Ligand code: HEM
């Protein structure tokens with residue numbers, strides 16, 4: 001087993017599996033975020049957040065998610081460093097004129113670091129406040145869940161206030177676009193790595209990957225922008 | 235009608251593996267556009283010898299695009315500006331009169347420079363020796379077509395088998411990865427019943443050797459496929475990943 005995960009293909013397998021796992025997480029996350037756009041004063045979003053916070057499955061998935069990120073980041077850095085060594089110190093004086101190689105595929109670490117930088121802000125903004133320090137804006141609010149009035153944290157208020165700062169919205173858009181470009185290569189690449197690709201599926205997966213990447217990118221950015229522009233109480 | 239051009243060549247010169255290299259510039263006049271790139275290099279060497287200078291060392295053998303011996307990184311691309319050809323099949327009609335042409339060796343930690351434009355590609359031989367063959371039990375000559383092979387498998391195996399081991403894939407790769415080469419060698423055997431017998435062991439051993447020799451980890455950028463003179467497809471890398479992971483699962 002150690003020889004498998006220590007091999008070049010094994011290390012890539014870890015990147016692929018952790019990447020695909022993070023993709024699944026993004027789908028759930030974007031779905032819950034889309035509730036932010038329902039103009040009901042945040043009730044549906046609060047219900048979604050309450051469900052995510054209290055559901056036992058999420059308790060298990062959260063540490064897994066952290067592990068996924070850690071593996072993905074550590075191995076991403078490790079692979080990139082090893083590859084620089086394998087490339088050798090010399091560069092071509094006449095440059096690289098190879099056509100048709102996507103920029104994203106050659107800059108996955110830079111794009112990943114953009115996402116990671118955003119992630120730090122994101123965690124400080126929301127996760128730390130919701131889970132550890134608390135925040136006055138999280139004051140309980142009462143919503144109806146399945147007809148039963150339930151006291152929940154007002155996560156919507158926290159998100160809504162956070163998105164009233166233009167600079168935060170700008171950082172969010174940069175992070176989301178970086179993520180979209182990361183995925184425009186990463187999506188199909190993850191399937192190629194586990195061997196699920198051939199001439200035909202490569203075309204399909206690249207198209208699907210690009211569509212998915214930009215749904216994620218535009219989805220996350222537009223929610224932040226719309227919150228800033230149209231959902232602020234004045 | 236024969237056309238001729240005058241060119242300037244910037245060629246990497248390096249006396250030996252440890253020596254410090256540098257570019258030298260040479261002028262060549264009246265080069266026929268019908269000549270191949272290597273014929274042009276021969277003319278350069280004739281000129282250097284007549285001037286009492288050391289000729290440029292470069293690799294070549296068949297000069298018909300089948301042996302994989304020629305190399306050269308020309309104007310930003312392995313095997314030069316033409317697509318799907320080796321350097322020996324590249325013609326001077328691809329260059330303009332008065333053009334400066336930069337010629338460099340393959341650059342990758344797995345391919346150290348021996349002299350001038352010649353790099354040591356014996357790492358590829360070591361990878362082949364680790365499993366790129368089938369063990370044949372001797373006996374009578376088997377009947378032709380005794381083992382039926384689907385047309386598609388035969389075609390794909392044939393395509394993979396066209397890899398000539400030139401190393402352009404490694405030269406083009408930002409990760410110094412040899413995956414396209416290894417995947418071609420694993421694929422052309424894995425697709426055929428005769429090669430299947432040892433498929434798992436082959437994938438395991440060839441990948442282990444490739445890693446041991448210091449080639450990089452493939453990140454699926456696809457530069458190799460674009461520069462491969464034989465059009466070896468990235469689909470082979472997916473197959474290699476499959477073969478390797480399956481082999482490891484079976485362990
Ligand atoms: C939600 C966030 C992220 C998702 C969904 C994601 C997804 C992916 C996927 C699917 C791949 C392709 C894996 C493969 O080729 O097999 C990939 C590759 C990569 N990721 Fe991420 N990633 C994320 C965040 C990050 C972060 C924070 C970094 C870190 C610094 C990073 C660094 C990399 C690198 C360097 C690669 C290329 C590795 C390779 O191809 O060998 N990623 N990512």
Ligand code: SF4
Nearest residue numbers: 397398400401403462
């Ligand atoms: S895969 Fe293509 S570029 Fe690589 S060694 Fe074989 S023929 Fe040359």
Ligand code: FES
Nearest residue numbers: 297301302304322
């Ligand atoms: S010299 Fe044989 S392929 Fe070019």
